[in-house]
Amino acid sequence: MELERISMVLRPRGPWEGLDLGFALARHWFLPLWTRWWILALPAAILCFLLTGARPDRWLLAIWWLKPVYEAPLLVWVSRALFGEPPSLRDLGATLGAGLNRRLLPYLLWRRLFPRRSFVMPLSLLEGLGGRAARARRRVLNGIGGTPAWLTLVCYHFEVILWGGVLLVLFLLVPQELPRLDLGAAVTDSASWAYWISVLAYLLAFSVVAPFYVCAGFALYLARRTELEAWDLELAFRRAREDQDRPRSAETIGGAARGRTLAAWSAAAFTTMLLTLVPHETVRADLLPAPEEARALIEEVLEARDFGSQHEIRIWVPVSRDEGAPDPQWVLPEGFGEAAVLLGHFFKWGLLGFAVIALGLLAFRILREWRPSGPRRPVLTPPLPASTSSSLRLEALPEDLAAAVRASLSDGDRRRALSLLYRASIVHLARLGLEIPAGTTENECLMLARRALPAPMLGPLEHLTRVWQGLAYGHLVPSRPLIETLLADWCRWTAAGGAKQGP
Numbered sequence: 207m208e209l210e211r212i213s214m215v216l217r218p219r220g221p222w223e224g225l226d227l228g229f230a231l232a233r234h235w236f237l238p239l240w241t242r243w244w245i246l247a248l249p250a251a252i253l254c255f256l257l258t259g260a261r262p263d264r265w266l267l268a269i270w271w272l273k274p275v276y277e278a279p280l281l282v283w284v285s286r287a288l289f290g291e292p293p294s295l296r297d298l299g300a301t302l303g304a305g306l307n308r309r310l311l312p313y314l315l316w317r318r319l320f321p322r323r324s325f326v327m328p329l330s331l332l333e334g335l336g337g338r339a340a341r342a343r344r345r346v347l348n349g350i351g352g353t354p355a356w357l358t359l360v361c362y363h364f365e366v367i368l369w370g371g372v373l374l375v376l377f378l379l380v381p382q383e384l385p386r387l388d389l390g391a392a393v394t395d396s397a398s399w400a401y402w403i404s405v406l407a408y409l410l411a412f413s414v415v416a417p418f419y420v421c422a423g424f425a426l427y428l429a430r431r432t433e434l435e436a437w438d439l440e441l442a443f444r445r446a447r448e449d450q451d452r453p454r455s456a457e458t459i460g461g462a463a464r465g466r467t468l469a470a471w472s473a474a475a476f477t478t479m480l481l482t483l484v485p486h487e488t489v490r491a492d493l494l495p496a497p498e499e500a501r502a503l504i505e506e507v508l509e510a511r512d513f514g515s516q517h518e519i520r521i522w523v524p525v526s527r528d529e530g531a532p533d534p535q536w537v538l539p540e541g542f543g544e545a546a547v548l549l550g551h552f553f554k555w556g557l558l559g560f561a562v563i564a565l566g567l568l569a570f571r572i573l574r575e576w577r578p579s580g581p582r583r584p585v586l587t588p589p590l591p592a593s594t595s596s597s598l599r600l601e602a603l604p605e606d607l608a609a610a611v612r613a614s615l616s617d618g619d620r621r622r623a624l625s626l627l628y629r630a631s632i633v634h635l636a637r638l639g640l641e642i643p644a645g646t647t648e649n650e651c652l653m654l655a656r657r658a659l660p661a662p663m664l665g666p667l668e669h670l671t672r673v674w675q676g677l678a679y680g681h682l683v684p685s686r687p688l689i690e691t692l693l694a695d696w697c698r699w700t701a702a703g704g705a706k707q708g709p
Contacts, residue, residue: 212289212462214428216437221353224429226540228422235287239280239417245298246276247413247610261660262405263396273416274313275322278305278331280420285332305331324423325354349653350430354423361419367413373404435647439679445573603630611693613688621677623689627696631667638663648675665699 219227232239251265258264258530261271282305282541283293293301309330313323320326326344331336335343387393394405424533428470604610607630614623632651636642639660642651653672668690 213286216432216441218433219429221350221426224426225353225422226359228425229418231284231413231425232421233417234419234490240413241277242280242283243416244303246279250275262402266408267407271318274310275306276418277416278310280417281305281327281331281424284421284424300535308335314639316568319572321355323420325426328427330423347430350426358421361415365411368414369408372407372410426641608693608697615689619681620689624674624677624684627692628670631670631696666695
């Protein structure tokens with residue numbers, strides 16, 4: 207992925223900030239996205255109209271179920287436009303081919319009601335993963351929490367609000383002297399003309415919401431990948447390397463070119479001197495082997511397995527039959543008809559049982575996708591002893607941590623002060639019962655704390671983690687008042703948690 211060409215600022219974003227970014231992208235590209243949505247939806251609507259027998263309720267249900275078909279090409283368009291290559295209408299065929307592929311089929315079956323559809327669809331359509339790799343990748347991405355499900359729920363309510371607003375506008379703007387829209391028939395009577403107006407209004411509603419739903423899900427996906435893969439740091443390293451590889455001045459380039467020319471002339475002169483001093487025949491006799499030795503060497507090399515081998519392959523071929531031989535006469539055995547009928551009944555009930563099992567598995571997949579992924583209860587373990595707590599930091603913490611932090615600030619060593627404060631926070635989390643595996647990064651540790659502990663028990667951990675990451679990886683030295691504020695918050699946090707300030 208060419209991160210240098212992305213038209214958004216790469217930095218760590220929270221889930222709700224990622225949603226806000228997606229809505230901004232949808233507002234910016236609403237007209238091209240909405241146009242392409244109708245280009246895809248209109249042929250599908252005409253086909254569904256013919257297949258459903260002009261029944262408005264079935265027609266709307268069919269169009270609604272095919273939503274992923276219209277959303278997938280929009281996702282492909284946004285992914286390319288974000289990297290500076292927005293496909294034009296001439297590239298509509300390529301966009302459709304990239305979006306409407308076999309990996310879209312699960313989103314029309316068991317993942318159709320999946321509340322995280324817009325968030326995980328880039329994984330299938332853009333990354334092209336499937337099977338076990340896709341499941342493992344989804345487990346990693348779904349650590350973002352319940353924000354994608356909230357996105358689906360909110361967008362659904364927006365559709366209902368827009369649909370109801372259109373119906374109320376049509377009802378209130380028509381004078382009483384003219385035939386007015388019957389709101390009751392528009393919702394319940396599928397045989398009335400008012401129901402058709404209601405169906406068309408709902409179609410208009412989810413066509414307006416679709417660009418926002420697709421862009422918000424894709425922005426959440428980008429925010430999650432930025433958090434997991436540190437795209438912002440990678441881009442910063444690439445720019446630093448480009449600054450180092452920047453072309454030098456004309457004087458430096460000219461001097462280097464003159465130096466290379468002088469070295470080339472010196473090498474040529476030295477080679478000429480060697481060829482003059484050493485006879486040509488002597489050089490050939492010393493360097494080249496005899497023809498017989500060279501041929502034997504070549505044959506020895508070609509006989510190795512790396513240059514090929516022979517395999518024996520057996521295949522079945524038809525046996526030729528004499529043209530004058532009579533054709534064989536096939537005679538069905540007695541009772542073959544009854545056996546065929548019995549076999550037909552067996553296959554019929556077998557197919558019926560297979561259909562029941564398939565429906566059961568489909569219901570199981572849907573229920574598993576709908577399984578809530580809210581915060582888990584904290585797993586409380588006994589307080590860690592001092593020996594175990596000391597393994598969570600590189601060096602022993604002082605007895606009076608607050609005094610040590612203030613002493614480091616007085617000496618001007620803000621990095622050591624912030625390091626002491628962050629490591630003491632990790633030890634405090636361990637004393638609260640949080641299991642922190644070895645090798646856990648700062649973001650992973652913060653994520654474990656969010657899942658296992660309620661928000662009031664996190665204290666200043668999130669702010670402290672962000673400040674420490676900025677210092678450790680971005681060399682952003684915080685001010686002394688900020689560190690003192692974090693120290694005061696840390697003291698209140700540990701005092702409320704019932705733990706000592708030192709280990």
